[in-house]
Structures are given as structure tokens and as C-alpha cells.
Amino acid sequence: MTDANPSFESADQITDRHTDGDARTRLRRRYAAEFRFKIMGAAAVAVAALFLVGLLSTIVGQAIPAFRANFLQLSVDLSPGNIDPADAKRADYDKIVRTALLAMFPHVTSRQERRAVRGLVSTGSGNLLRRAVASDASILGGTLEYSVPVDDFVDLYLKGLLAERSQYAQLDSTATPSATNGSASLTLDGPALYQLVRSSGHGQTSEDGSIRLTSGEPSYLLEINGGVAKLQEISAEVASVDIYRPLQSAVASGGMQVRVIEAPEAERKISDREIVWIDRLKDDGLIQNHWNTIFFSGGASREPELAGIWGAVVGSTLTMLVTLVLSFPVGVSAAIYLEEFAPKNRWTRLIEVNINNLAAVPSIVFGLLGLAVFLNWFALPRSAPLVGGMVLALMTLPTIIIASRAAIRAVPPSIREAALGIGASKVQTVFHHVLPLAMPGILTGTIIGMAQALGETAPLLMIGMVAFIVDIPGGFTDAATVLPVQVFMWADFPEPGFQQKTAAAILILLGFLVMMNALAVFLRKRFERRW
Amino acid sequence: MLYLVLAIIALAIAAFFVGQHRAMSIVDGAVSQLHSRPGQHGLFLALVSAGPALLALLAWGGFGPSIETALIKSQFAAELSELSIPQVEAFVRDARAIAFGGIVAFSDATKEAAAKAYQAVHSTGTIAVAILAVLIAITGFVFGYRRITAPFRARHIVERAVKWFLILCSLIAILTTLGIVLSLVFESIRFFQKVPVFSFLFGIHWSPQSAFEGAGAEASSVNALAFGAVPLFAGTFLITVLAMLVAAPIGLMSAIYLSDYASSRVRAVAKPMLEILAGVPTVVYGFFAALTVAPFFRRLGDGFGLDVASESALAAGIVMGIMIIPFVSSLSDDVINSVPQSLRDGSYALGATKSETIRRVILPAALPGIVSALMLAISRAIGETMIVVMAAGLAANLTINPLEAVTTVTVQIVTLLVGDQEFDSAKTLAAFALGLVLFCVTLAMNVAALRVVQKYREQYD
Numbered sequence: 008m009t010d011a012n013p014s015f016e017s018a019d020q021i022t023d024r025h026t027d028g029d030a031r032t033r034l035r036r037r038y039a040a041e042f043r044f045k046i047m048g049a050a051a052v053a054v055a056a057l058f059l060v061g062l063l064s065t066i067v068g069q070a071i072p073a074f075r076a077n078f079l080q081l082s083v084d085l086s087p088g089n090i091d092p093a094d095a096k097r098a099d100y101d102k103i104v105r106t107a108l109l110a111m112f113p114h115v116t117s118r119q120e121r122r123a124v125r126g127l128v129s130t131g132s133g134n135l136l137r138r139a140v141a142s143d144a145s146i147l148g149g150t151l152e153y154s155v156p157v158d159d160f161v162d163l164y165l166k167g168l169l170a171e172r173s174q175y176a177q178l179d180s181t182a183t184p185s186a187t188n189g190s191a192s193l194t195l196d197g198p199a200l201y202q203l204v205r206s207s208g209h210g211q212t213s214e215d216g217s218i219r220l221t222s223g224e225p226s227y228l229l230e231i232n233g234g235v236a237k238l239q240e241i242s243a244e245v246a247s248v249d250i251y252r253p254l255q256s257a258v259a260s261g262g263m264q265v266r267v268i269e270a271p272e273a274e275r276k277i278s279d280r281e282i283v284w285i286d287r288l289k290d291d292g293l294i295q296n297h298w299n300t301i302f303f304s305g306g307a308s309r310e311p312e313l314a315g316i317w318g319a320v321v322g323s324t325l326t327m328l329v330t331l332v333l334s335f336p337v338g339v340s341a342a343i344y345l346e347e348f349a350p351k352n353r354w355t356r357l358i359e360v361n362i363n364n365l366a367a368v369p370s371i372v373f374g375l376l377g378l379a380v381f382l383n384w385f386a387l388p389r390s391a392p393l394v395g396g397m398v399l400a401l402m403t404l405p406t407i408i409i410a411s412r413a414a415i416r417a418v419p420p421s422i423r424e425a426a427l428g429i430g431a432s433k434v435q436t437v438f439h440h441v442l443p444l445a446m447p448g449i450l451t452g453t454i455i456g457m458a459q460a461l462g463e464t465a466p467l468l469m470i471g472m473v474a475f476i477v478d479i480p481g482g483f484t485d486a487a488t489v490l491p492v493q494v495f496m497w498a499d500f501p502e503p504g505f506q507q508k509t510a511a512a513i514l515i516l517l518g519f520l521v522m523m524n525a526l527a528v529f530l531r532k533r534f535e536r537r538w
Numbered sequence: 539m540l541y542l543v544l545a546i547i548a549l550a551i552a553a554f555f556v557g558q559h560r561a562m563s564i565v566d567g568a569v570s571q572l573h574s575r576p577g578q579h580g581l582f583l584a585l586v587s588a589g590p591a592l593l594a595l596l597a598w599g600g601f602g603p604s605i606e607t608a609l610i611k612s613q614f615a616a617e618l619s620e621l622s623i624p625q626v627e628a629f630v631r632d633a634r635a636i637a638f639g640g641i642v643a644f645s646d647a648t649k650e651a652a653a654k655a656y657q658a659v660h661s662t663g664t665i666a667v668a669i670l671a672v673l674i675a676i677t678g679f680v681f682g683y684r685r686i687t688a689p690f691r692a693r694h695i696v697e698r699a700v701k702w703f704l705i706l707c708s709l710i711a712i713l714t715t716l717g718i719v720l721s722l723v724f725e726s727i728r729f730f731q732k733v734p735v736f737s738f739l740f741g742i743h744w745s746p747q748s749a750f751e752g753a754g755a756e757a758s759s760v761n762a763l764a765f766g767a768v769p770l771f772a773g774t775f776l777i778t779v780l781a782m783l784v785a786a787p788i789g790l791m792s793a794i795y796l797s798d799y800a801s802s803r804v805r806a807v808a809k810p811m812l813e814i815l816a817g818v819p820t821v822v823y824g825f826f827a828a829l830t831v832a833p834f835f836r837r838l839g840d841g842f843g844l845d846v847a848s849e850s851a852l853a854a855g856i857v858m859g860i861m862i863i864p865f866v867s868s869l870s871d872d873v874i875n876s877v878p879q880s881l882r883d884g885s886y887a888l889g890a891t892k893s894e895t896i897r898r899v900i901l902p903a904a905l906p907g908i909v910s911a912l913m914l915a916i917s918r919a920i921g922e923t924m925i926v927v928m929a930a931g932l933a934a935n936l937t938i939n940p941l942e943a944v945t946t947v948t949v950q951i952v953t954l955l956v957g958d959q960e961f962d963s964a965k966t967l968a969a970f971a972l973g974l975v976l977f978c979v980t981l982a983m984n985v986a987a988l989r990v991v992q993k994y995r996e997q998y999d
Contacts, residue, residue, distance in 0.1 A: 037891055044893035048795025051788045052808050055867075058860045059815050065830050066822065340707035348701060349708070362711045367914065367984045368977065369921025371948055372718055375973040378955065379721035386603045401714050408711070434697040462819025465923035465948070468956050491821045491924075498825050498928060506829065513822050520817060 069510030076299035078154035101133035159311040159504035217242035231260040251283035311504025322487030329396020338407030366405035374469025389471035390486040403456035410452020414445040447534035464491040550588035557583030574693035582692040586682035591675035725970035741766015744934035769934035773944030780855025789866025816864035824928030827857035847943040849931035873907030906994035910987040917983035923948040
């Protein structure tokens, strides 16, 4: 072992392999690796947090607008001429709404425009009015100020989600209109407007220098003489316009305001004419923005402005009731048997393995089970909360059993021995002493299982809870839908108004989940005992 | 029927108090002379009066419909004799629908007659069973009331009944598994009679819309080509791989960071955050994927001049990965924490840095658990439905390009089964065959995950 001995040479030549330059480099490299590793870990947590923030902020941002809605106040004529008080149900409420609406736009004459006016409010307005009359007949017999929901695209515009990018310019030049309504020409005293259009590069310039603005170009809305006109074609002296809001006079204006809507008319769901009309109604104070009661009290609908969440909330409640009533007693009983009574043999091993495996079976397979067994074998009704609850109960059963077993196991044996010692039977021991002590843990597990079931969608699609159901379900065998399925259905609808409704429905679903989990945490913190 | 059940339950409650009172009055309030407590006598009486009656109702609920159907079939045997089996099934289904409300495909005089007969049989049966149940309940009550005496061992009977109830409840788990397996296998066999197993498992064309209805040589030759599930398996595989590429590193690294590096304050924030991520319903992730992530990748692809499908596998896979992160991290966290402190201390004592300890000592020790966690995560990803239904496509492309749209097993199950369906067409049965494959694969992954832990786990204590 002589070659292992350090060789003694001159003192300044002594190099220690733990302190020399190489060692320092190595050490630096190791610390750098250490730092990189730590940063990677922190980055992983940060990325997860980023995902969560992105998810929640997207949904909250989308959902906020859906909680409020715009309503248009109409003076509807409910006099006996329109509605026979003896038979109020049969009256043509759509016509009453239509008449009231058209009365606000006396200048509208052409058929196409009248249809556009009718499209400003929801198609279900007549039905809402009918229901209002049915619930309170005393409003009949005169003129009533009644608020109806506006059409979904109008609503989106009012919330600033359609055609939101506008630019305004104030021009001093005067213009003299040739008419106060319909198509007209403006005689301009200066080239300011022409230059504005020209400098922005919009429109097609013809050989004589005039610019034509088609529907594929940004829109120019001119506010003159208390009215609004849309620019169609302009040259340095003359502009031809369509007047959407009648002018108060045809004299020369003292300056004008120009509003440029950047999104071309052809590419948005709301026309310039409608924008002008809505702005007018808003200026007149006829459009009110308030809490969206329809969303919180209505059932499903194909029209975004009429679609509500209440049907799904009721459906979810009924389904969860069935799930709770079935899975809680069965789950707790199974846990009691396995923990307290079962002998340790092959059979109980089999049951345990089974329960653990069931917990990992994909939820959609439970849906297939429900379809094959509950619907086709037992011929139970499709789309019913009863069947949905049964399927979800089977799905949550493993969660409840596993949590209950853990809670029962946590009760110390001394409790059992004391009870048995004073003469209680095994059943009495379990039900009078062990179960009450394990109850907080069992309830916590049950609530968490129910929260999972509340968010579950896939198995319910299999048993037909995806059907389009307008009515609020009234019982366990009525056709119904539940919150997550409603989210799924709304997410599929093409109307942009449903996007906000979907996000709002998600927010409500998440609200329920947060409440349930908070309750579970509270139970755990308040009642759980450490032995 | 519901009122009958409620009435019987009311009877049971009444019987409890009657029994309790009877037991007390037998011994003139001297409870110590009774063998069992008065409450146990009450329970005994409630049990014998309501139990058999409820069992009878349950049996009728389970077997009633099939008995009714059998009766109808025998009544209309002459009309049904020349129909094939699926036609008979359709006839019975339509008759039921006419009788009890539902959607009817075609109605004719025979079906109307059958529906009338159905209603008659149903109402007669219901009334008969109701009378029977009431009789059983009353007999049970009288019988039980007479049995109550001071030395009567009510406690033993009640406790045995309770125990049997507990056993029954724990058997429900087995029954569920059995129900899943039987219904999947049974329907799959019917599917494989129409489409050969081989062409289902190894065919590379999936187009159930072009499938032929009915029987015959032509139908089976077309169907054999329409139900090749390989594109679905490939799509599922692709999305699962993408999901794991996101979830495995992020989940594992955050588990390591939280268990070994993070201060307790960071942990107090980060752990609930991961739990929230785990508690978000999958339909919400699906909405997020379809609304935000998919358009984002599309725009990103446009920026690079790539053509990204609006329902790309990438978006679905990545969002699914996000969903699985908390699953991976919480399982790995448990595993990493269960590595004994002595191993860490030993490694530090040799001069290793923290990351060296983790990479060279802790991860190898925790490897079986981590592998098992990853396998459970993969099985979750394979079985996940809503994200892919909302964000992945329907077109069965056989591709490994994540920028294209692919479809998965779960998406196809949903597509085939949602909406109006005929229960015995090849299309709906194909969903059950896919379900069987899904069930087998996830089960195999779970069992394998358990085996890995059992086989390779180091015992430190």
C-alpha cells in the first residue's frame, strides 16, 4: 500500500484534491446544478399556478357579463282591444310587443327595416308578457311600461363585446343635408371629412377621386343635426349618406361628430343601423342594465337571452339527493362491515381489491353500466335524476367506503374495549360508540365524494341527461339536466352569447363545489379528534 | 307504488313503537326482566312487518318488466312469429313506448293492441303485487307481535339482520364490478357477432356512420371495414403521451420542490392550489381547452406558418396534462415523503448536495412508487372523457402529428351513444366494445401499478 501514501515534496507543491482549482470548479458546477434543480422545481410549481390562474381568470372574465343583462322598456298596450280579459291566454302577445316596438321608430317603413326593428328584442318577449299577464291579471286594461330582454347580439353590443373598437373625430366643417330621412346627400363646405376618410385608407377610390365605402370596410357614422347618417360615398364636396336616425332639420349643421367603427359591417353580427337605433334607445333612457333574473330563474332555451340555469340547478339538486340517499348508508355500512365485522379471508380481500379497483374505473364506464342495466334491463326512464343519481352513487361509493374505513380505523380500540367491557354487544359498540366518533371523518369523505359527483359529466351523457329540457324538473323521474351537462351543452352552441352563459354556469358550479369543500374543511377542523 | 312504499315504511315506524310499548307492558316497566332491550323488540317488530313486504316489492321492480314483456310476447305470438329477433325487440319497445309514454318510431294497429295489453297487464300486476305486499306486511306484524315475550331473544335476530345488511352493502361493490363486466362483455359479444374481433382490433378505418344496419353477408362485409378501432387507439395514445409530457415533469418536479425545498409558507399556499386544480370538474377544463387553448395554438401556429387544426390533439393533450398535474404530484409527494429521513441524512453526511441526494438517493428509492403513480395517471388520462369530447375532434385520423385533429376511444363512445339510438345496431354496440377495451386497459394499468409497488418496494423499517 505504499503507493497510496501521500508523497512528500516541497511545501508549496502540496496540492489537496479537495481545495485545488479543479475542486473549486467542480464545486461551483455542483452548486450551479443544485441551483438549477431548485429553480426547475420552483418553475414547475409556478407553471401549475399559472395554469390555475389562467383557467380561473378566463372563466371569471367571461362569466361576469352574463350576470347582468339589458332590458328594453316598452309601452305595451294591454287594453281590451288587444287582449280579451276573459281569455287573456289566447291574445297575440308577439303582436303587442311588435306594435309597441315599432311605435318607437315611426320613421321606419320598409319591410326589411321593420324586421330589423323586431329583431332588437328577444323572440321570447311575447311569451314573457303572456306569463306576466297570467300571473297578475290586474295589469290588464291599459298601457303598461314593461321591460323585455333585448336580443343576444344587442346585449353583447351594449356590453361592449361586439363592434367595441370605435374612433371618434370632431369636425368643424358644416354640411347641408338634402333630406331628414332615407337616402340623402350632404353638401360639404370643406374637405375635412373627405381627407379623414382618405387619410385612413379605407374604401375604394374611383377615378374621379370619390371614395366608396362598402360593407366590407369600416363604417363611418356622422352625427349631424341631432340625427345619425351613415357615409356611403364621399367626394371633396358631396357625400351621399343613408340616414338611420332622422335629422331634426335640413339646415346646414354647425360641425359634426364622426364615429368610425373599425370592424366592417359584413363581419359583425350587428348592423350599423341597429347600432344607431340601440344608441338612440340608450340615450332616451329606455334600456336598463340590471341583474339578470332570467338567467337565475329560467330553464334552458335556444335563445341565449332567455336561457337560464335554474333548471340545471334543480336537476343537480335532485340527482345529488338520490346519490346521497343511496351512497351514504350503503358506503358507511360497507365500511363498518369491512372494518369491524369482516373476518380476514379471501372473500374480504376480494371485496377490498374490488373497491380499490372500482375507484380507478373511468367514469364513462359507469355510464355504460347505467345504460345497459338501469335503462335497458330495468327499463327506468331516460334523462331522469333517479337514474343519474343511481349511477353517480355507484361511482362515489368507493370514495365514501375508503374515507369511512379510514375514519373508523382511527377510533382507538380502547373505546371498543370499554364498551364491550360493560356488556354492550358488538353491534351496540359499533353503532353507539365507534360510529359517532368516526362520523366527522365519514361526513368529510362523503362531502368530498359528493363534490366529485356534482362535477361529473360523462356518465350522465350516457343515460340521456344531455336532452334539451325547457321545463324545470318537478320530480325524480322527470327529464332533467344537471349543471355540468348544461355547461357541456352550452359550450357547444354556436351563438356567442352562450359563451358567457357557459362561463357563468361554470362559475355557479364552482361556487357550489367551493361551498361543499369549505364545509368539509370546516367539519375536519372543528370536529376531528386526534387520539 | 311510491305511496305503497311510504305506507310500508310508516307501518315499520309504527311497529317500532308498538313493539317497544308491548315489550314494556309485558313486564310492567321492569326492563331488567326482558332478555333484550325494548328498543330491540321494537326493531324486531318493524323488521318482520316491513322487511318481507319491501323485498317483495323490490323483486317485482326487478323482474316485473321482463315478466310483463314475456306475457305480451306470448299473447302476440301469432303476429310475432314471422319477425326476426331484432324486429320483435323493436315491436316490444314501441309497444312499451305507446303504453307508458315515449318516442315511437312507427305505430300500427298491432302495436296499439299490444300497448293496450301492456297497460292491462301492468295495472293488474301492480294491483296484485300491492295487495300481496300489504298482506305480507300485516301477517308479519301479527306474527311478530305474538312473538314478543320477556325471554324472547329479539336482540339476536335484530343484530343478525343488521349484520346481513352490512354484508349486503359491502357486496354492492362486487355487484357493481360484476354488472360492469357482464354488461360490457354481453353487449360486446353481440357486437362481435356482427363485426369480427380481429377487424375491430386491427382495422385501420373507423367510420361508423357508413355502417350497414341489419344482418346479411353484405352488411357484415361492410361493417367489418367500418369498425377498425386502430385510429382511435392511436389518437388516445397520442393525447395520453402529450398529457404525460406535461404532467409527468411538472407534477414530479413540483412534488420534489414541495417536499424538499419549499418553506412551510410556500407549501401552505401551493398545496391547496394543487388541490383546487384537482377539484375543478373536467367539463371546465374542456371549456377552457376549446375556448382558450385551442385558438391560442392555432394563432401560434399561424405565426410560425404551421397549419394547426382547430381541434388539435395538442390542445386537448396539454389541457389534460394540466388536469393530471395534481394527481401526479400528490401521489409522488406521498411516495417521496415515505422515503426515510435516515437515507437523506446519510447522503448529506457524505457531502452530497440536496439535488444530488434527491437524484441519486431519494428518486431511486421512491422509483417504484413514482412509476406506479405515473401508471395511475396514464390510466386516468386514457379514461378521461370531457376534455377530449369538447376539445378533440371526431375525425378518425391515423396520425402522430399533434397539430392535427384526432379522436379517442372515449369521444367515440360518447358520440355513438348520445342522442336517439337503436339499442341493437352495430353502432351502439360498438360503444360497448370500446368500453370493454377501455375498462380492460385501465384495469390492467391499475393492477400493474399495484404490482410494481408490491414487487419492488424497499422495506426500510
